[in-house]
Amino acid sequence: MNDFLQTLKQPEYVHALLNPLPVYATAMGFLALIAGLLLRSRAAQGTALLIVLVGTLSVCPVAEYGEQGYDRVYSMSNKDGQKWLTNHAGRANSVLWIFYVTATIAAAGIFTLWKFPKVGAWLSVLGLVGSLACLLAGGWISYAGGKVRHTEFRNGPPPESPHGRESRD
Numbered sequence: 001m002n003d004f005l006q007t008l009k010q011p012e013y014v015h016a017l018l019n020p021l022p023v024y025a026t027a028m029g030f031l032a033l034i035a036g037l038l039l040r041s042r043a044a045q046g047t048a049l050l051i052v053l054v055g056t057l058s059v060c061p062v063a064e065y066g067e068q069g070y071d072r073v074y075s076m077s078n079k080d081g082q083k084w085l086t087n088h089a090g091r092a093n094s095v096l097w098i099f100y101v102t103a104t105i106a107a108a109g110i111f112t113l114w115k116f117p118k119v120g121a122w123l124s125v126l127g128l129v130g131s132l133a134c135l136l137a138g139g140w141i142s143y144a145g146g147k148v149r150h151t152e153f154r155n156g157p158p159p160e161s162p163h164g165r166e167s168r169d
Contacts, residue, residue: 012069018062019145022099023138025055029106030131037124045124046113049106052131056103063092073148081148083158088144095137102130 007013029052036044070089074082105127113120146153 010069010072011065012073015062015065015069018058018065019142021058022055022062023135023142025058026052026102026131026134026138027055029053029055030128030135033124033128033131037121037128042113042117042120045120046110049109049113049124049127052127053103053106053110056099056106056130056134059096059099063096066092077148080154080158081151083160084144084147084154087159088141088148091141091144095141098130098133098137102127102134105130 029048029050032048032051033045036042036046036048066089070085074085077085105123109120109123109127111120112123144159147158
């Protein structure tokens, strides 16, 4: 157990442990939101928006631990992996705002479904659109992230120019 607790002190490990959460939880919320809207159930929509809220807000610790572990992973990666890592970080930094906007919509939707149901229904639809945007953004970020240490996923050269982040050479 002590070894596991020591491993949890490594930000790159915590990042790898948490990084599926924004995509998986948001995907589950997206599917639940479709069901809630089709059923016209405020309770189902509220529950779905709560799941979306958890998924989108989970990007905060994922990004933070990713940033903290960047230098260590960069130093243990080969040249191609370093380029993919820089690209991965740049992609994340350029689209994190989508997750935050969607989290805000989800939180507002939960409140308005309870207090102002007609407005809440519209926010549920907007939350559905935001969830889809988050899923696409998360997939785009993950595409580059998976290539950092997994050479078997590399089917072409690494990107030449990072998205919004300079290399730390």
